[in-house]
Amino acid sequence: PAHPRHALPSVPMASPPPSVSPHRRELKLRQEFVDRVRFARSKNPSTATPWDRFVALSLAVRDQIALRWIETQRTYYERDVKRAHYLSAEYLLGRALRSNLYALGMQDEYRKVLGEIGIDLDELFEQESDAGLGNGGLGRLAACFLESLATLSLPGMGYGIRYEFGIFEQAIRNGYQVERADEWLKFGNPWEFARPEYTVPVGFGGHTMHVPNESGGFKIIWKPSTKVIGVPYDTPIAGYMSNTVNTLRLWAARADQEFDFSLFNAGDYLRAVEEKNHSEVISKVLYPNDSFEIGRELRLKQEYFFVACSIHDIVWRYKKSHRDFSKFSDKVAIQLNDTHPAVAIAELMRVLVDENQMEWEDAWKQTVAAFGYTNHTLLPEALERWPATLFQRLLPRHFELIGEINRRFMREVMSLFPHSPQHMARMSIISEGPEREVRMAHLAVVGSHSVNGVAKLHSELIQTQLLKDFHALYPERFNNKTNGVTPRRWLLECNPGLASLITERIGEGWATELERLKGLEPFADDPEFRTRLRTIKMENKLSLAGLIYDLVKLRVDPQSMYDVQIKRLHEYKRQHLAALHAVTLYLRAKRGENVQPRTILFGAKAAPGYRRAKLIIKLIHAIADIVNADKRQTAVRVAFLPNYRVSLAERIIPAADLSEQISTAGMEASGTGNMKLAMNGALTIGTLDGANIEIRDAVGEENFFLFGLTADEVLARRAERYDGRRALEGQPLLAEAVELIRGGFFCPEEPQIFAPLIEDLLGFDPYLVLADFASYAAVQAKVDVAFGHADDWTRMAALNIARVGQFSSDRTINEYARDIWGVEPCRITSLRDPSLVPDSGPDPV
Structure with missing residues (x-):
């Protein structure tokens, strides 16, 4: 069957004979599912657990894939490709379940079929590890x-x-x-x-x-x-x-x-x-x-x-x-x-x-x-x-x-x-x-x-x-x-509201030809389109707010800016730069300054033997504990979402407003989180590093928040044995934040725990965290102003979505x-019944 909403098939998909009505097909899908519950799980549908149902549906979908799999491998072997x-x-x-349903174009069919017997397809997705x-x-x-x-x-x-x-x-x-x-x-x-x-x-x-x-x-x-x-x-x-x-x-x-x-x-x-x-x-x-x-x-x-x-x-x-x-x-x-x-x-x-x-x-x-x-x-x-x-x-x-x-x-x-x-x-x-x-x-x-x-x-x-x-x-x-990244998982599947809006405006086919997103550019100036885009973003933010509460018991304001840094924990990726900025925002907010409300979200794993990275995780939690508990301010919230993984990223990315891509220039090879976030309408604050440079060129420098030293300037600072203490001169707020961290304010039970980290920053820090802080904070102030103008922000977000088509992994491959x-x-244009095709040699799988 053709995909009902988003994209046309690149080659003819195997489909049921024209004589098979949609009703009969739905009955067949339901029976296949029920049979799998009975014969693979030895349960009745009424007594099956959500896990049983997940396995049964996965096996039914796997059967659909298996015929294509056999034919693909047979064709490769016969053609000696x-x-x-x-x-x-x-x-x-x-x-895999949701992705495979989308690949087959069967997600809406199964949602309807299972819904008629009281089964929520989304609940089955959540059963999968x-x-x-x-x-x-x-x-x-x-x-x-x-x-x-x-x-x-x-x-x-x-x-x-x-x-x-x-x-x-x-x-x-x-x-x-x-x-x-x-x-x-x-x-x-x-x-x-x-x-x-x-x-x-x-x-x-x-x-x-x-x-x-x-x-x-x-x-x-x-x-x-x-x-x-x-x-x-x-x-x-x-x-x-x-x-x-x-x-x-x-x-x-x-x-x-x-x-x-x-x-x-x-x-x-x-x-x-x-x-x-x-x-x-x-x-x-x-x-x-x-x-x-x-x-x-x-x-x-x-x-x-x-x-x-x-x-x-x-x-x-x-x-x-x-x-x-x-x-x-x-x-x-x-x-x-x-x-x-x-x-x-x-x-x-x-x-x-x-x-x-x-x-x-x-x-x-x-x-x-x-x-x-x-x-x-x-x-x-x-x-x-x-x-x-x-x-x-x-x-x-x-x-x-x-x-x-x-x-x-x-x-x-x-x-x-x-x-x-x-x-x-x-x-x-x-x-x-x-x-x-x-x-x-x-x-x-x-x-x-x-x-x-x-x-x-x-x-x-x-x-x-x-x-x-x-x-x-x-x-x-x-x-x-x-x-590049696959737009199927990172837009079509994880952000169905946005995907539907895109299809409504530029038609089908974009999921396999992502450059078609260029067709969205005129809609960036359409007030009704921008309103729809904001509504979809708010729905995603509300959903993530519920998940944040479930994970860390923190209530966040979905009207606030969702400021997101999700990636592997490493000093060159500079999660501690974002943490320092969170402290300065907190200090301003508790003194009564007008601070744009922000929910600062981190997700990262540190390698088990990487002690400094694990200390940065502890620092983020210590900051969050103090900031979130202080009743003198409500503008700043900090949350570290544990066990960052693909399925968690799929919830965070559609809800993000600001994408933190703040690695030391010349140290990030490329990055792909930057692409996923931009594809879903988050604006980027970043250095001239990795693929940030190409994203900025694509979306326009006016739609990208650039800060920091260049790769050449980083090399020059290192060559002159840069001393982090110099960065504190003329920055009293930064100096105060550094001293609070070093002095144990954020971790009174272990007051010296962060002293080694601060000493690194104040000495010869190869990652130049303090050297880039003034530029980072100044550009973050511009981010605050821009976010306060919702219509202009949404226009920038729309242009980001429209201009990132080149970052599909299809182009890369x-x-x-x-x-x-x-x-x-090597296109597989039709499927042969394996039982009717003579063996063409050794098992081609």
């Missing part, structure tokens, strides 16, 4: 990309790890972050399919051997000391209003021998399951704390585990249709989502050279042509480096291979920089020094034909600063692919497919 393979340590998928397989923008970007691949009918597949406990569930105790296991799989996952028939053995440790081969030379065999089994779990990724369904394959670790009967019979019950416990910890938790040696080892094991499984799977699929590897890179594109999967380059070389006896030069040519590398950071410490001793102990063959790659690469470096040992030292994949390290970003650049940043400024800084030497050697490899992967659309 080139596929993109996306390797990512993170996937922040969010909830977020798949917590990511930490921030990296994982959410990967999820958007997979959805766009399928929507655009591009052959692709995602690979990652099936973390049993995800990142963590954030609880707050006395203002402190407490990490709890995120048991997202506790009741099962109705969307995944276990594939135990496709397990992959993965080795660690051991040694290598040189043995003679048939041609009189020798080959190298790796003899691992331990093995782990990778079990694949497949999740269908359905394209929006398209028959294409791609696959996300996540790997779970299992023991090679789960139970030792001889030890059990001897009474050694703990050792009988020891191997099982040691093996399965690999896929337990995302990013184990690497502050300790054992954590670093586990993290490297995780990365190699999922890479080895994925490369095995990619090669296996290729070999089903090809006798040799001469066309490997013509059929296979592999994208590295940051440095976590970079060891895949060495693993593919091992498979080609050791297991398939390819000549080194031929194997290297295919490897470089297949791989692309996306860099996501400008922080040197975030570019992974592994101690050579650890790497060699865990992956001895890969260490040898990287050594040979590096030896050949150093010859290239010497030819370009013949008298510069400094270049060799800077560019070597294996660093020399007191502790030798394997530099994974260097391996990724050397082993890939494409190296891209994720925003224009980011890509420029990669080429001129972070990887300057490599750009001099391989200028043709470097390019930019500005990030089209650029990857065209410029990096060489992947063409």
Whole structure:
């Protein structure tokens, strides 16, 4: 069926025969749901719990997707298409039921069918756990990309790890972050399919051997000391209003021998399951704390585990249709989502050279042509480096291979920089020094034909600063692919009121061609349109106000400005800058000054080992406790919403008035929250950093609140050893706020708790929080004035919505497919009954 409100299908969807009336179709959908309740949950509809109903509906929807999934994979196999393979340590998928209903165009049908039997569809949505397989923008970007691949009918597949406990569930105790296991799989996952028939053995440790081969030379065999089994779990990724369904394959670790009967019979019950416990910890938790040696080892094991499984799977699929590897890179594109999967380059070389006896030069040519590398950071410490001793102990063959790659690469470096040992030292994949390290970003650049940043400024800084030497050697490899977000989840689904208004004014089709939003520009000057836009925003704010009360027991005024900063907690993202501003607003308000009412909202998780980030969370809570309890003022409210995740973002973003994108210039690669918020009509206050620059260019500088130092000015301040104390001169309000925090006013039970944070700010603070404060506060004053003129503010919001069409992940993925992967659309124009189609070879799934 065609989507009833928002977008036309990009290809013909399979639909029921014309003879099937809407009434008969509704009866069929209802019966399928009831059957699933009975046969999958063994319940009657009247006794089924909301969870039972959620599972039943998910399985009914999954059946609809499965036919498309089978046909998609069969078509890819029969046509021998080139596929993109996306390797990512993170996937922040969010909830799937609503997205899949929208993808099929069935959400309104099911709402009607279920409503007639007394079931609220929204209640079923709330039963689903977020798949917590990511930490921030990296994982959410990967999820958007997979959805766009399928929507655009591009052959692709995602690979990652099936973390049993995800990142963590954030609880707050006395203002402190407490990490709890995120048991997202506790009741099962109705969307995944276990594939135990496709397990992959993965080795660690051991040694290598040189043995003679048939041609009189020798080959190298790796003899691992331990093995782990990778079990694949497949999740269908359905394209929006398209028959294409791609696959996300996540790997779970299992023991090679789960139970030792001889030890059990001897009474050694703990050792009988020891191997099982040691093996399965690999896929337990995302990013184990690497502050300790054992954590670093586990993290490297995780990365190699999922890479080895994925490369095995990619090669296996290729070999089903090809006798040799001469066309490997013509059929296979592999994208590295940051440095976590970079060891895949060495693993593919091992498979080609050791297991398939390819000549080194031929194997290297295919490897470089297949791989692309996306860099996501400008922080040197975030570019992974592994101690050579650890790497060699865990992956001895890969260490040898990287050594040979590096030896050949150093010859290239010497030819370009013949008298510069400094270049060799800077560019070597294996660093020399007191502790030798394997530099994974260097391996990724050397082993890939494409190296891209994720925003224009980011890509420029990669080429001129972070990887300057490599750009001099391989200028043709470097390019930019500005990030994007899927408008289906981040507008169509999460903000249905706004989506309906857009469709009413510019027609259908915009959800798959977001540039059509340009058609809204004339309506920015239409008073009736602006009134409708304000009404929709207020409805969203009222809804969020209820959620805020449920989460933190704080009543907020929906008429106030919702000032929102939601992102991973890091000092460079400067949540403490927004917190300082909240204190100055509070000081002004309690003295009786006229302050624009604001509800300042934070949502963020701090990495478990990142103490300073966790202290900033404590600071925000301490400020909130004092500010919200002070009866002398009601203008300022502060709330930290715990356990920030995709489903919470979907509630916050449609309600936001002001989007805080305040990172230190030159430190944010791109950001995608900035795009989601602008797409939903929030105005941005931000620095010239990441994608902020391109958003400002798109929406118009008059519709963007710019403040702060530029990236070049930041470098200059650091070079002169900037002292934060100087920023307090001439700013008595800021000085008072700083002193109150340092002196324990906001945390009298632990008066010295924030002193280290303040000392950082007053000394050489590389994030320049105090240096940017005066500019930030001055622009925030302009924000106050603008928000007070509701009609003008709404006009600016309307223009933001109308002008952000370029930030769709569809545009980004089209650029990857065209410029990096060489992947063409493969449209599934009709569905065949699987029972009537003869097998076309090995299982194509």
